[in-house]
Amino acid sequence: MSLLEIDSLAKSYGSVTALRSTSFSVRSGEIFGFVGSNGAGKTTTMRIMLGVLSPDGGEVRWDGRPIDHAVRRRIGYMPEERGLYPKMKVGEQLVHLARLHGLPKADAVAAMERWTETLGVAERRGDEVQKLSLGNQQRVQLAAALVHDPDILVLDEPFSGLDPVAVDVMSGVLREQASRGVPVVFSSHQLELVEVLCDRVGIIKDGAMVAAGGIDELRDVGRPRWVVDGPAAGTPAGAWMADVAGAVPVEGAGTRTVFELTAEGAEQGVLRAALALGPVHELARVRPTLTELYRDAVAGRDEATDATGTAGTTGTTGTTGTTGTTGTTGTTGTTTSEATA
Numbered sequence: 001m002s003l004l005e006i007d008s009l010a011k012s013y014g015s016v017t018a019l020r021s022t023s024f025s026v027r028s029g030e031i032f033g034f035v036g037s038n039g040a041g042k043t044t045t046m047r048i049m050l051g052v053l054s055p056d057g058g059e060v061r062w063d064g065r066p067i068d069h070a071v072r073r074r075i076g077y078m079p080e081e082r083g084l085y086p087k088m089k090v091g092e093q094l095v096h097l098a099r100l101h102g103l104p105k106a107d108a109v110a111a112m113e114r115w116t117e118t119l120g121v122a123e124r125r126g127d128e129v130q131k132l133s134l135g136n137q138q139r140v141q142l143a144a145a146l147v148h149d150p151d152i153l154v155l156d157e158p159f160s161g162l163d164p165v166a167v168d169v170m171s172g173v174l175r176e177q178a179s180r181g182v183p184v185v186f187s188s189h190q191l192e193l194v195e196v197l198c199d200r201v202g203i204i205k206d207g208a209m210v211a212a213g214g215i216d217e218l219r220d221v222g223r224p225r226w227v228v229d230g231p232a233a234g235t236p237a238g239a240w241m242a243d244v245a246g247a248v249p250v251e252g253a254g255t256r257t258v259f260e261l262t263a264e265g266a267e268q269g270v271l272r273a274a275l276a277l278g279p280v281h282e283l284a285r286v287r288p289t290l291t292e293l294y295r296d297a298v299a300g301r302d303e304a305t306d307a308t309g310t311a312g313t314t315g316t317t318g319t320t321g322t323t324g325t326t327g328t329t330g331t332t333g334t335t336t337s338e339a340t341a
Contacts, residue, residue: 001027001028001029002027002028002062002063002181002183003025003026003027003028003061003062003063003064003183004025004026004027004060004061004062004152004183004185005023005025005060005061005062006022006023006024006025006045006049006058006060007023007058007059007060007061008021008022008023008057008058008059009021009022009023009045009048009055009057009058009059009060010022010055010056010057010058011041011044011048011053011055011056011207012056017206017207018041018044018207019041019044019045019048019055019058019207019208020206020207020208021057021058021208022041022045022058022204022207022208022209023058023209024202024209024212026183026184026185026200027183028181028182028183029178029179029180029181029182029183030178030183030184030199030200031174031175031178031184031186031197031198031199031200032183032184032185032186032198032199032200032201032202033186033187033188033194033197033198033200033201033202034046034185034186034187034201034202034204035187035188035189035191035194035201035202035203035204035290035294036187036203036204036205037205037298040204040205040206040207041204041206041207041208042156042187042204043080043156043187044207045204046077046154046156046185046187048060049067049075049154049185050072050075050077050154051067051069051072062152071151071152073101073102074148074150074151074152075150075151075152075153075154076145076146076148076150076152076153076154076155077145077154077155077156078141078142078144078145078153078154078155078156078158079141079156080156080157080160080187082129082137082141083141083144084129084137084140084141084144085129086128086129086130087128087129087130088128088129089125089126089127089128089129090116090121090124090125090126090127090128090129090132090140091112091116091125091126093129093140093144094108094111094112094115094116094140094143094144094147095108095109095112097144097147097148098111098112098147098148101147101148102148103147103148108147111146111147111148111149112125112143112147115142115143115146115147116140116143118169118173119139119140119142119143119169119170119173120139120166120169121136121139121140121143124136124140134161135161135162135163135166138158138160138161138162138166139166139169139170141158142155142158142170142173146173146177150182151182152182152183152185153174153177153182153183153184153185153186154185154186155174155184155185155186155187156186156187157186157187157188157189158170158174158186158188159188159190159193160188167193171193171197174186174197175197178199191289191290191291191294192289192290192291194290195215195289195290195291198215199214200212200213200214201213201214201215201218201290203293203294203297203298205297205298210297210298211293211297215290215293218290218293218297219287219288219293223260223261223262224260224261224285224286225250225258225259225260225261225285225286225288226258226259226260226261226267226270226283226284226285226286227256227257227258227259227282227283227284227286228256228257228259228270228271228274228280228282228283229255229256229280229281229282229283230255230274230275230277230278230279230280230281238250238252238257238259240273240274240277241257241259241270241273241274243273244266244269244270244273245263245266245269246261246262246263246264246265246266246269247259247260247261247262247263247266247267247269247270248260248261248262255281256282258286267283270283271283
């Protein structure tokens with residue numbers, strides 16, 4: 001299986017450090033979400049992957065070898081800024097770009113027709129790009145990245161400015177490309193979409209990777225958190241569970257208390273203590289969203305940098321419940337609750 005490797009990239013602009021030993025990898029057929037605030041280093045990393053910028057250190061490899069010009073011709077790249085000729089007609093432009101990547105004219109025309117049809121802009125083939133809406137320009141930009149049937153896809157904010165229907169179309173295209181073995185790397189600020197679409201996620205802060213892995217892997221970093229909902233749960237911030245070994249209250253509001261486990265199975269002790277006070281409506285494992293994981297990862301690095309000058313670790317917050325328990329005698333039911341960020 002081929003592997004796209006970003007290995008210890010470093011890049012500075014004068015006194016400004018853009019990348020600090022940035023590393024991650026993307027397997028064939030995998031969709032990798034690259035997230036971070038503006039200026040975190042996402043676009044610089046992508047431009048180095050494309051050869052637009054040269055790194056001060058580190059390298060980018062495909063299938064174990066440094067990426068060269070021949071491999072870069074096989075990359076489909078979608079820049080955040082429009083990279084199209086505004087006064088050139090859509091169809092002519094896509095054929096032209098496909099020919100630049102080495103496709104014969106007949107194949108280039110067929111690819112243009114296929115992708116404009118798939119992306120819903122077939123009726124605009126004869127229009128100048130500048131006459132299209134921003135959303136349709138975005139669709140054409142994606143078609144330009146796909147028209148030469150690339151082996152790797154690198155997309156910078158591909159969902160920016162798209163309506164929900166267009167988001168669904170583009171998501172389907174990315175899944176289709178991944179299903180045929182193409183590694184897909186894309187950046188986005190739409191974390192809810194990244195969480196649903198991506199196999200793995202990388203979080204970058206101030207040019208350094210602070211977390212990378214599958215969503216479930218990121219959720220498993222740090223102590224497990226649970227939430228209990230009972231009549232005295234928020235009195236105050238879980239003081240009622242002070243005698244429960246292996247459970248530490250984190251926050252409380254009303255009848256709900258979030259607590260961390262320091263010992264496996266301690267949630268059962270919390271349940272018994274809560275039932276002794278009255279009915280328990282919910283006992284659930286907290287399942288943080290990607291937005292919450294992102295906040296924790298970035299905040300964790302900030303705290304560690306303040307203390308030691310180095311990158312920190314990720315924590316977990318959030319809420320998704322799975323099991324509820326009701327009644328003073330402990331009759332058990334099943335519920336699901338999920339918080340959005």
